Amino acid sequence: MPTTYSNLSTSPVFFPPRYVERCGNASSDFCPTNHKQYQQCTDIENETIEDGENETNSDYSTIHIKHEKKYKKGDSYERHSYSIKCVNHNKDESKSLQYSREEKFLLPVTLAACVTVSSQHLHPRNTLCTARRGDFIGAYYQLELHNKVKTAADLVSAAAEGIIKEGTRLGKIHEAKSLSQQLLAFKHSGDGKCINYHKIPSEIGEICVNLYTQDSFWYKRINHVLRTVANITLEKVKTLGPFCYLLYYYLLNNSTTDILTVYRSLNLTDKERQKFMSDKVKLTSFISTSRSRKVAEFYDGNTLLIIDLNMQSDMFATKSCGANISSLSAFPVEEEFLIWPGTEFHFVKYVYHMAKKKHFIHLKALKKKSHSSISSV
Numbered sequence: 001m002p003t004t005y006s007n008l009s010t011s012p013v014f015f016p017p018r019y020v021e022r023c024g025n026a027s028s029d030f031c032p033t034n035h036k037q038y039q040q041c042t043d044i045e046n047e048t049i050e051d052g053e054n055e056t057n058s059d060y061s062t063i064h065i066k067h068e069k070k071y072k073k074g075d076s077y078e079r080h081s082y083s084i085k086c087v088n089h090n091k092d093e094s095k096s097l098q099y100s101r102e103e104k105f106l107l108p109v110t111l112a113a114c115v116t117v118s119s120q121h122l123h124p125r126n127t128l129c130t131a132r133r134g135d136f137i138g139a140y141y142q143l144e145l146h147n148k149v150k151t152a153a154d155l156v157s158a159a160a161e162g163i164i165k166e167g168t169r170l171g172k173i174h175e176a177k178s179l180s181q182q183l184l185a186f187k188h189s190g191d192g193k194c195i196n197y198h199k200i201p202s203e204i205g206e207i208c209v210n211l212y213t214q215d216s217f218w219y220k221r222i223n224h225v226l227r228t229v230a231n232i233t234l235e236k237v238k239t240l241g242p243f244c245y246l247l248y249y250y251l252l253n254n255s256t257t258d259i260l261t262v263y264r265s266l267n268l269t270d271k272e273r274q275k276f277m278s279d280k281v282k283l284t285s286f287i288s289t290s291r292s293r294k295v296a297e298f299y300d301g302n303t304l305l306i307i308d309l310n311m312q313s314d315m316f317a318t319k320s321c322g323a324n325i326s327s328l329s330a331f332p333v334e335e336e337f338l339i340w341p342g343t344e345f346h347f348v349k350y351v352y353h354m355a356k357k358k359h360f361i362h363l364k365a366l367k368k369k370s371h372s373s374i375s376s377v
Helices: 043-051 093-098 124-132 136-145 152-169 173-184 202-213 217-227 234-253 270-275 293-298
Strands: 003-005 013-015 020-025 038-040 055-057 061-064 069-072 082-088 261-266 280-283 287-290 303-308 322-324 336-339 344-353 358-365
Touching: 124 136, 124 234, 136 234, 152 173, 152 202, 152 217, 152 234, 173 202, 173 217, 202 217, 202 234, 202 336, 217 234, 261 293, 287 293
Parallel strands: 303 358
Antiparallel strands: 020 038, 020 082, 055 061, 061 069, 069 082, 261 287, 261 303, 280 344, 287 336, 322 336, 344 358
């Protein structure tokens, strides 16, 4: 029986259940270095294992289910296999954080200069400038949506195609096919619904949120590209833009206003930390935070961001900068609050805790004009 998620909207959306996770023994040379005894398999691998009867393949490995072994494609089963095991998180969710996702909740984030995008002719070169100034969503609008009539279903098709293209480039075609199929299953919800007023059908928005939270190459690719703005190309705007647009505007129209503080752990150099202590800072990408300080501190970075979301609102500005997506997440125990790109913060104060040897940076979210990435074009 599938699990129902319906926190951000009243429409029920069904996703595959997540009852078990199989994790590879990180002591093996084949497995990436990790301080945990076991490293979590990706969500797509988990689904593949659940669907398989005895032996199943992922992009880089073969998993022998009966013997609970996993080995790299092309290698000897006897010489290079390592164990996998089942962990039932539903029975004890308190233990699920031990299989951490440091790439999502610990890696540094990129800040952009706080500038206003002025009116300009819609030329590809200007579109690229818009993207590299930290307005990836606005760049996609300029390039693919301005003065064009497209439906939500069109964007779903484009987003699914982008997933396949990026997955193929990264050698993750199995994951890409699985993710794109999950997304295309909701394409019909956007038939005949033009992308006007940036309203995203709830079923499409919810599956986009769920896909972004799954442990796969996709969220990592989005984060990497949006956080290395100097290297953004028009091709990346085309492949990642449709999905980011759907995700961004769904969050914007289903924002959360009753969570006043969120937390994010980071490992920063002194130079990187200093950038957060400017008068104003602006994020270029989606940023995963948690409403639970305990979850953020679990990742044990040398710096903890404490973000005040309590904003004054008026008729011209949104009073939120993100949404509580925990009920739609593949990992609800993370209590994730997802902040959207372009959010600006005011630096409040900095504290260094000698005993904990940890830096604390307090930020306050600033008001932002509604749909500013579009209206500024």
